[in-house]
Amino acid sequence: MKVSDSLRVDAFSMHIGDIKDVELDQLHALSISVQWPHRAEDWEFLRQTGSGIVALDEIGRVMGSAMWFPHGDGFATVGMVITSPRLQTNGTGQWLMNQILDAVAGRHLSLSATRASRRLYLSLDFKPEKTVYQCQGEARIAKGFASLPLKGAVRQLVADDLAAISQLDAVAFGVDRSELIGRLDEQSIGYGLFHGQDLHAFSLCRPFGRGHVVGPVVASNDADAIAVVSPHVVRNTGQFLRLDTHVGAGDFASYLVQSGMIVDDTVLTMSLGKHPPNRNRAATETTTTYALASQTLG
Template identity: 35%
Template sequence: MVFFPVRQIEIDPFSLTLMPMQQEHLGALHGLSVALGWPHRHADWAANLDSGTGIVAVDEAGRVHGSAMTFSYHRDLSAIGMVIAHPKLARTALFRTLATEALEQSTGAAFLNACQQDVSFYRDLGVRSAAPVFRYEGFLPCGFSLARNVRPFRPQDRPRLHQLDQSGYCADRSRLVATLLEQSETYVIETCGHVTGFAMRRRFGRGHVIGPVIAANETDALSLTTSLMAGLAGQFLRLDTRQTEGSFVGFLAALGFRARPDVTTMTTTNLTFSPEIYAISGHSTG
């Protein structure tokens, strides 16, 4: 668990207090993200606070001007996300202060998904580029059904899901996975009676997002993904992936989903990401 200390900073023309993010800050943060064109709902901010720790910059009148979050995955890895600053302070040191604070409070190695315009900024902080993340999104043109070897998650599958996620990320993300299980429709795929992959779908932004998807191969990843598309014909769907070629992304393109090199994953060390991760859980959590 990360604990952000309370302290004063001077960001011309404001005197701001950095303090731990609380539920009462989420309304203002949601309004700030809407103003910047982010798709996050208030519920999406709340979900992140359930699985991470945040810091906010508040002025003397109690107005929130920015935030940053850290998602600690045991003692060996942290994800940095939800770094946002009020547009009027975009040219001040606030964004840099928030990002630096989150990086300094992270445990072990850290990674983040940076918008393209922020990549050079994070490089200046000593974070290096690792891999692009492509956002596939659009209105699902057709319906799908549950694949033969895919079934809904059962409570007894929980230890295996944690094991698969830990293997994919080389880190213990149990707190995040627990939060996602509460919010998501979750399916698993079985091979010879053993769970070998899983995928989740939850409400997010304009519709639904699928992720994470962790599978042994593209065929299994497609079976999980199409199963989660069941009943969503005509609805808005999003999936974020580091996959750059193969039948998985070919299928998404065939649906007519637009692929955008939305963000770049950046790391503080030479992290590698498992090819078994076909969709990430989110830009902030990885």
């Protein structure tokens, strides 16, 4: 059944609009209203990368948003699902999500659910998967952290490394998202761990929110992940640095804390639909996504 593109809330009505047709400052004001850290530049990057909708009131004010980011024909991440605080108990979030589910019908979906939104996603049959730890703070050198054994050499990534980065990300994430990796690479500084000419781990770091965010990070073990993250800590010492990870214990988690990135909050990765075959296979690979590109992008 097709979802209506209009909704009456209290004494006024709302209608659906394309997220690319509204002013950027309206989206920025929406995220500020729910205390999300996104800058106008972060919104613009997401608009250029994915698709989305907004809920508009009768005079064109943005009262809600939702976005999706397809990767191939069978998978998409969902994010930036925001409703104005005054509408959060009026069904606006469910209305927006039903619009999204219509738009991406047939795809497996993944998203990061805040505590406030989990009940909504559970009602839509999303299934919990694992916790994401939002680690952030003023970056500092982890002087008391003992170096772990490392094979290979770390160097800054260059344009010619993009194909290898995309391939390693696909192994870890389980879905080819070369287009997204290319867009992230354009605005990031990256480091890779190489065994000879072969890339075995990498990290990207870009401006975001209050400072910089490290992600994605792909590696096969904690030592390799630390090796490609540590140059970003050095570059951003004394500045705000964030990293979102599923890793809650072990050497990598300890390194983040000693580098000033403590757990500030958690969200829950949830999914809907069957995993694409390569997403299932990825769970058996040794290469792991140590840090998300972002909570929105996965």
